[in-house]
Amino acid sequence: MNILSFGAEAVLLIPLCAAGVLAALPGYLGPARINVGASFLTLLAASSLLIEAHPAPGRYLLVDDLNVVFLALNAFVGFTTSVFSASYVGHEVETGRLTPAYLRFYHAMYQILMFAMNLALMANNIGIMWVAIEIATLTTVTMVGLYRTHEALEAAWKYFILASVGIALALFGTILVYVAAEPVIGEGLDSMIWTTLLGRSASFDPALLNVAFVFLFLGYGTKVGLAPLHAWLPDAHAEGPTPISAVLSGLLLNVCLYAILRFKMLMAANAAAVAPGPLMVTLGLLSLLFAAFMLYRRRDIKRMFAYSSIEHMGIITFAFGMGGPLANFAGLLHMAMHSLAKSGIFFAVGHIAQAKRTQRISEIGGLTETHPWLGWSLVLGVVAIAGLPPLGVFMSEFLVVTSTFARAPLLAVAFVAGLLIALGALFLRLNGIAFGAPRGSNAPVKASYAPVFAHLALVFVAGVYLPPPLVSWFQHVSRLLG
Amino acid sequence: MNVLGLDIAHLLAGTLLLLTFVLLYQDRLPALINVYALHALTLALSVAWQALIQDAPHLYVTALIALGFKAVIIPVALRRIVERLDIHRGIETVVGIGPTMLVGIALVALSMVVMLRVTGDATPIAREDLAFALAVVLLGLLIMTTRRNAVGQVIGFMALENGLVLAATGAKGMPLVVEISVAFSILIAFIVIGIFLFRIRERFDTVDLRALDQFRGERR
Numbered sequence: 001m002n003i004l005s006f007g008a009e010a011v012l013l014i015p016l017c018a019a020g021v022l023a024a025l026p027g028y029l030g031p032a033r034i035n036v037g038a039s040f041l042t043l044l045a046a047s048s049l050l051i052e053a054h055p056a057p058g059r060y061l062l063v064d065d066l067n068v069v070f071l072a073l074n075a076f077v078g079f080t081t082s083v084f085s086a087s088y089v090g091h092e093v094e095t096g097r098l099t100p101a102y103l104r105f106y107h108a109m110y111q112i113l114m115f116a117m118n119l120a121l122m123a124n125n126i127g128i129m130w131v132a133i134e135i136a137t138l139t140t141v142t143m144v145g146l147y148r149t150h151e152a153l154e155a156a157w158k159y160f161i162l163a164s165v166g167i168a169l170a171l172f173g174t175i176l177v178y179v180a181a182e183p184v185i186g187e188g189l190d191s192m193i194w195t196t197l198l199g200r201s202a203s204f205d206p207a208l209l210n211v212a213f214v215f216l217f218l219g220y221g222t223k224v225g226l227a228p229l230h231a232w233l234p235d236a237h238a239e240g241p242t243p244i245s246a247v248l249s250g251l252l253l254n255v256c257l258y259a260i261l262r263f264k265m266l267m268a269a270n271a272a273a274v275a276p277g278p279l280m281v282t283l284g285l286l287s288l289l290f291a292a293f294m295l296y297r298r299r300d301i302k303r304m305f306a307y308s309s310i311e312h313m314g315i316i317t318f319a320f321g322m323g324g325p326l327a328n329f330a331g332l333l334h335m336a337m338h339s340l341a342k343s344g345i346f347f348a349v350g351h352i353a354q355a356k357r358t359q360r361i362s363e364i365g366g367l368t369e370t371h372p373w374l375g376w377s378l379v380l381g382v383v384a385i386a387g388l389p390p391l392g393v394f395m396s397e398f399l400v401v402t403s404t405f406a407r408a409p410l411l412a413v414a415f416v417a418g419l420l421i422a423l424g425a426l427f428l429r430l431n432g433i434a435f436g437a438p439r440g441s442n443a444p445v446k447a448s449y450a451p452v453f454a455h456l457a458l459v460f461v462a463g464v465y466l467p468p469p470l471v472s473w474f475q476h477v478s479r480l481l482g
Numbered sequence: 483m484n485v486l487g488l489d490i491a492h493l494l495a496g497t498l499l500l501l502t503f504v505l506l507y508q509d510r511l512p513a514l515i516n517v518y519a520l521h522a523l524t525l526a527l528s529v530a531w532q533a534l535i536q537d538a539p540h541l542y543v544t545a546l547i548a549l550g551f552k553a554v555i556i557p558v559a560l561r562r563i564v565e566r567l568d569i570h571r572g573i574e575t576v577v578g579i580g581p582t583m584l585v586g587i588a589l590v591a592l593s594m595v596v597m598l599r600v601t602g603d604a605t606p607i608a609r610e611d612l613a614f615a616l617a618v619v620l621l622g623l624l625i626m627t628t629r630r631n632a633v634g635q636v637i638g639f640m641a642l643e644n645g646l647v648l649a650a651t652g653a654k655g656m657p658l659v660v661e662i663s664v665a666f667s668i669l670i671a672f673i674v675i676g677i678f679l680f681r682i683r684e685r686f687d688t689v690d691l692r693a694l695d696q697f698r699g700e701r702r
């Protein structure tokens with residue numbers, strides 16, 4: 001593999017080496033610290049990519065405007081999650097839910113997951129991208145089943161089967177893209193390099209490209225958790241360790257959506273190919289409405305926020321489906337805001353479930369009295385994710401609504417209805433959890449608040465003030481997305 | 483040679499599709515596993531033939547993987563699982579055999595119509611392989627959705643995956659085919675080990691809502 005730049009290599013190599021080291025180390029305190037340290041180094045490497053000029057795209061890897069911020073976001077959330085994970089895992093070991101052997105496995109898998117997601121983001125080859133997403137899927141499957149309870153195994157199996165089908169469909173789509181490219185570019189590796197594909201996409205057979213996109217969208221869309229294909233998502237989030245729920249919701253869904261965006265750009269570069277917009281708008285809106293209604297019946301706190309992730313993935317897909325600079329801008333912003341807010345919420349929820357020793361909403365109550373810090377951070381998190389002003393999620397949702405109103409008022413009405421229904425459900429449940437008479441155990445818990453507050457502070461700041469360089473970057477990428 | 487080469491590739495791909503239909507109506511696990519072994523063997527022959535006529539020696543590796551891993555090791559392992567878990571009996575299907583076959587025929591027609599129409603520019607081998615491959619993929623999905631048994635679902639998935647390998651080898655000069663078939667073999671090994679370790683007999687059925695609520699911890 002040819003060398004792109006030091007930072008780009010480091011983003012991949014640090015997690016890979018850390019995974020090897022962590023697989024060999026016993027105990028939990030040391031490995032948890034190494035996990036944090038490695039994630040921090042990855043964050044530094046990813047930040048260096050933001051500053052330096054983009055290297056010329058290689059045959060396998062690429063750093064460009066679209067992926068560089070996702071890499072930084074990935075590394076940041078990876079780092080904060082590792083901090084949260086250290087205290088979370090400490091509690092799990094004390095209560096005996098996790099044994100040291102499983103813990104060793106868990107830490108190694110965590111780093112492999114980081115590696116796979118960074119590889120998927122940086123891949124300049126649609127085959128490598130597919131392989132990276134497959135690795136990420138396999139590692140998360142093993143982690144979802146980590147507790148070895150009946151429910152956890154069921155969730156892991158369901159996730160496994162559905163994600164494998166999704167991945168198989170995505171591979172068929174990838175093969176079709178190659179078949180479309182091969183007469184124009186020629187046999188071999190060149191026909192799978194994304195930058196080459198994008199440059200020559202205009203002369204591909206549009207009909208073949210259309211069929212390819214349908215497979216890629218449904219395939220990777222399964223992993224994004226779009227509505228008819230979402231069945232794995234709530235179980236996987238609810239039954240696995242909470243740091244994994246945070247990474248799944250905050251990062252892996254984004255990575256799969258990013259893969260769809262790359263292929264959407266290929267479609268946009270071919271004038272004769274059908275516009276992917278309506279397909280994305282339909283599934284996005286369906287996910288939003290479906291998840292909004294489903295939120296009312298949730299009795300498990302992690303499952304509730306998993307449905308909220310489906311809702312937000314629907315919003316983002318809808319935004320990119322509408323297209324145009326404003327809606328794309330909103331979609332990108334929402335991806336960043338959702339991943340910060342949702343992983344922040346999962347950090348809080350993880351400690352809440354540990355303090356109350358249950359995930360059932362009916363057994364959790366009056367949190368702001370028994371655990372004021374946890375309770376209020378959950379309240380803030382829900383306020384953020386429900387999209388109340390002045391937080392970042394409100395900004396991006398507002399932008400989606402305004403850009404949709406200008407072009408398709410009816411769609412905008414359905415979209416706003418979905419948002420309001422979801423908001424109602426979230427506050428209904430939040431009221432019982434955070435306020436009212438205390439229910440459940442009020443044992444103190446050793447929690448790490450720094451990651452939660454870091455995330456919520458960023459979401460708040462983004463709602464009030466977006467730094468001009470970030471805005472100009474978002475605008476630039478929005479134009480690229482077409 | 484060229485016409486004959488095309489005909490034999492066509493014949494093998496067609497046999498693969500036919501065997502997928504045979505998988506569709508099997509109602510006993512041991513028979514299902516045997517047909518799957520034959521399915522994988524046909525795939526191995528087809529890939530080896532592609533390697534010969536495309537002059538692409540790396541495809542022989544894919545053919546060997548299909549022969550050794552999918553046609554021998556996996557069926558033997560699955561047969562052992564079936565014996566150990568004592569699930570010789572018939573497979574519970576969601577819909578009857580008749581409607582399933584009709585849906586299968588409709589899916590094949592659909593894939594022919596779609597793929598032959600959109601692949602006008604591709605080479606004849608790629609064109610027909612893609613049409614057959616899509617049909618096998620869709621039938622594999624159908625097998626997965628109509629079986630309630632974990633082993634049956636896995637066989638559906640493996641049939642689907644054989645369809646993908648057929649598509650990948652038909653696309654002339656496609657890179658990474660060997661890597662992808664290795665990646666898939668790992669995936670399948672994971673699944674089979676998973677079934678064995680966790681003794682998953684039945685698919686977690688979503689028809690009985692009461693059981694579902696209990697599993698999901700959503701019942702008080």
